[in-house]
Amino acid sequence: MTLIVHAESPEGLYLRQSDPVLARLIERVGEIRLSPSRTPYESLVGSIVSQMLSAKVAGVIKQRLTTLIGGPLTPESLLAHDEETLRGIGLSYAKIRSIHDLSRRTLSGALDYEALGVLPEAEAVAMLTQVKGIGKWTAEMFLIFSLGRPDVLSLGDAGLQRAAQWLYGRINPDEAPGCLGRYADRWSPYRSIACLYLWRAIDDGYVDGRSEL
Known part of the structure; x- marks a missing residue:
């Protein structure tokens, strides 16, 4: 079953209330979907x-x-x-x-x-x-x-580290995995959803373009 997330969905509302910085990205990106595999x-x-x-x-x-x-x-x-x-x-x-x-x-x-x-x-x-x-x-x-699990965090993912550094603006690249983990504490039980928004920030050009939200 496909999970549809947006600013007003339960997952989106939770993340926006838990993390005002991430909230701006959620509002800018809009809807995302997570579709588990049947195989x-x-x-x-x-x-x-x-x-x-x-x-x-x-x-x-x-x-x-x-x-x-x-x-x-x-x-x-x-x-x-x-x-x-x-x-x-x-x-x-x-x-x-x-x-x-x-x-x-x-x-x-x-x-x-x-x-x-x-x-x-x-x-x-x-x-x-x-x-x-x-x-x-x-x-x-x-x-x-x-599997579509909603609360997984990949601390070692270079894209997430880069997107988090762009979003929060104060992460030392050498310490990015640890800092990403500390920011992610506020996202649980929807850490996967937050990750999807960070990846979308890269795909949509926000990160490389150093866009302001």
Whole structure:
């Protein structure tokens, strides 16, 4: 179910009341949406495929993978193809091993997608990072964009650090992760939503243009 947030929605109102500085950004940007994925396993496969690649190249490899499988991407369908076959469509050996590890953990239940939706953030990230090739940032992005969890913060995300520095105007770049965390305390339980607004500030050109709100 898509979550629609704007200045007058419950989430928007809470953030505006909790953080008057962020409130100006929310009012300027307007509506944002958070749409969880119906296929979390496929989303994680896509995350692995996309690592260290441009969007264009990643898209080509994803299309090749879809063509190779000839149907939905499932753990069974991925494990049915050996390393050399997957290498032939452009996947590195490291990514192939990550995808196979993800598939095995999904089939065994070691990676529990229902639990990932409700576990505390740190525990959910710990479960995801047990998979080869999935680091903390990838895990956090999955929790936000694929599972639609509303209260996740990626302290190490360079874009969030940069947007927070622009928004608050007094963060030392060398201390940005810690400062971002302190500002984010006031956003809970909607830290993901605040992050979406910060990312939108970059996408809409406010940050690089050093625009005033």
